[in-house]
Each structure stands twice: as structure tokens, then as C-alpha cells.
Amino acid sequence: MKVTINKQLYNFTQDKLQKHRQGGQIKNSSLATKLYEEYNFGQFDVNKQWLTFSLDNILALSEEINGVLGLDIRQDPYPTSEDRLTTSEKSRNEKANSYAVSKEFVLINSLSEVKINQSCYKISPLTSLGAYIKAEEIQSIEHSAVVLVENLAVMANLSSINLTSIDNTLDLTQALWLYRGDVKAQQTTTTSYQFFRHFKGNIPLICFSDLDPKGIEIALTSHADFWLTLKNTNDVTMPLLGNEQEWYKQSASVSYLSDKMKKYISQETENVCWQGVFNTLLNHRKTLKQEHMLKHKLALTLISLKE
Numbered sequence: 001m002k003v004t005i006n007k008q009l010y011n012f013t014q015d016k017l018q019k020h021r022q023g024g025q026i027k028n029s030s031l032a033t034k035l036y037e038e039y040n041f042g043q044f045d046v047n048k049q050w051l052t053f054s055l056d057n058i059l060a061l062s063e064e065i066n067g068v069l070g071l072d073i074r075q076d077p078y079p080t081s082e083d084r085l086t087t088s089e090k091s092r093n094e095k096a097n098s099y100a101v102s103k104e105f106v107l108i109n110s111l112s113e114v115k116i117n118q119s120c121y122k123i124s125p126l127t128s129l130g131a132y133i134k135a136e137e138i139q140s141i142e143h144s145a146v147v148l149v150e151n152l153a154v155m156a157n158l159s160s161i162n163l164t165s166i167d168n169t170l171d172l173t174q175a176l177w178l179y180r181g182d183v184k185a186q187q188t189t190t191t192s193y194q195f196f197r198h199f200k201g202n203i204p205l206i207c208f209s210d211l212d213p214k215g216i217e218i219a220l221t222s223h224a225d226f227w228l229t230l231k232n233t234n235d236v237t238m239p240l241l242g243n244e245q246e247w248y249k250q251s252a253s254v255s256y257l258s259d260k261m262k263k264y265i266s267q268e269t270e271n272v273c274w275q276g277v278f279n280t281l282l283n284h285r286k287t288l289k290q291e292h293m294l295k296h297k298l299a300l301t302l303i304s305l306k307e
Contacts, residue, residue: 145203
């Protein structure tokens with residue numbers, strides 16, 4: 001078999017095989033085409049409107065799937081994803097139906113020591129993104145706060161953040177910094193968010209994101225107590241080379257925030273601090289990334305997200 005059959009195609013095929021146990025026809029679709037092309041299953045008619053298959057096709061496919069997954073596609077449910085070591089116990093292909101190695105881990109860093117599980121761990125004296133730690137093994141955090149970071153570059157440049165500008169009782173020089181994760185097909189931010197929210201109520205949670213509509217949305221949906229952002233939001237207009245492009249890619253986030261503001265107005269809710277920031281962005285139609293904040297040592301502030 002060329003590739004391990006995915007869950008969507010597996011369930012689609014199982015449904016058809018259970019309805020046509022001795023063979024039959026499937027109306028053409030993207031999944032039917034994939035079944036034909038990747039597994040040499042059945043035969044299309046001249047107009048490619050129907051995929052016809054026989055009992056021999058069913059038996060051949062069942063044998064092939066069983067050889068890889070150890071399942072009878074005609075009746076067994078698709079297996080739950082496991083880590084690669086568990087998969088390797090039975091399968092020659094350690095990646096078959098295994099989730100990404102990074103799924104169980106979170107990337108954390110600190111300006112001094114990492115204080116978790118009632119112990120202190122020295123950080124590398126060399127420039128580093130931090131340490132990948134298995135999330136479930138962290139039971140307690142002994143830092144002043146946990147800061148969820150949007151962009152990976154920040155993790156290697158914590159000392160460049162203008163923390164002295166923050167007028168707050170929270171000492172972020174003693175915070176634990178957590179990378180939210182890459183948004184890619186093979187990776188996910190889910191583990192970082194789950195880890196972050198797990199400590200809600202036990203330690204202050206802060207979200208540090210870009211100064212743009214998406215950054216505000218990330219902060220609002222992260223369950224953080226505070227949003228770390230620019231003290232002077234008009235800094236978004238600072239002279240930089242090139243034309244503004246990012247703003248025009250974030251219409252979905254603009255709509256999300258606009259709808260949220262309308263809801264507050266309809267409920268006659270007192271204005272929340274992030275609305276002023278959003279209005280500034282709407283006026284200027286410009287954005288600023290975390291990297292800009294670090295490089296230009298821009299003053300930061302903590303905005304409460306409690307409603």
C-alpha cells in the first residue's frame with residue numbers, strides 16, 4: 001500500500017463496503033477517486049461517473065489494510081492515534097496512524113531558571129528557544145506568571161522584551177514563557193493551549209501576541225487573565241519600509257472582534273480595554289508584530305481580559 005489510509009477515507013470505504021458486501025457501485029467523488037487511484041480499487045465507467053467494484057476487490061483491499069493496520073476494514077473501527085513508540089510495538093511503519101512527536105510536548109523558556117514541580121532547572125547559557133518538555137509531566141509551576149507567546153522568535157529573545165516598562169505588580173522577569181505552537185497541518189497548538197488553561201486560577205495567565213486583529217483574537221480566546229501588548233498603540237504607525245499587507249489578510253478576525261464589540265454595546269456592557277486598541281487599529285489599518293516590539297524596545301503594558 002502506498003500510504004496508510006486516513007480516517008476519513010477508511011470510514012467512507014467501510015460505509016460503502018457494509019452496504020455492498022458482495023460488490024457494487026459508488027458514485028464518483030473525491031474520496032471514490034482517491035480509493036481508486038491509491039488502492040487500485042474497482043474500475044470507473046467510461047464517463048467516470050460510477051466506480052464499480054467486485055467481491056475480489058473487497059477481499060484484496062481488506063487484506064492490504066489488514067497487513068498494515070491489523071484491522072478488518074469491513075467491520076473494525078479506525079484505530080485511535082498513538083505515539084510512535086506504541087505504534088512501533090506492532091507495526092513496521094512507526095508513523096502509521098501515529099500523532100506528531102511534538103503533540104505531547106510544550107516549548108518553555110525563562111529569563112533565569114525554570115521552576116516546575118517544586119524544582120529549579122538552569123537554562124542554557126547559549127541562545128536557545130527553550131526546552132521541549134512533556135506537558136503531562138509538569139504538575140506545578142513556581143513562576144510569577146505563565147506567558148503564552150504567539151511567535152517562535154520571541155522564545156529565543158526574551159531578554160529583548162522591554163519588561164521594565166510594565167507598570168504592574170506582576171514581575172514578568174520571573175515568568176515562565178510558553179510557545180503556543182506552530183499552526184501547521186502536521187502540528188497543532190492544542191497541547192500548548194490545554195497546558196496553559198490547566199493552570200487557570202492557580203497562577204496569572206498572560207497572552208503576548210502581535211498587535212493586529214488576529215493577535216487580539218488569540219488573546220481573547222486563550223483564557224488568559226491579561227494581554228501583554230503595546231503601551232502606546234499609536235506605535236503601530238511607526239515608520240517602517242514596505243506597505244502594510246497583514247491587515248488585509250485578517251478580515252475574519254476583524255469580523256470576529258467587530259461582532260464582539262456589537263454584543264457589548266447591545267448589552268450595555270462597560271467598554272473593555274481591548275476595544276480601544278482595536279479601534280486604533282481600525283483607524284490606522286496597520287499592524288505590528290512581536291518582533292517589532294522586541295527590536296525597537298517598545299514600551300509594553302498588561303491589559304485585563306476579565307469581563
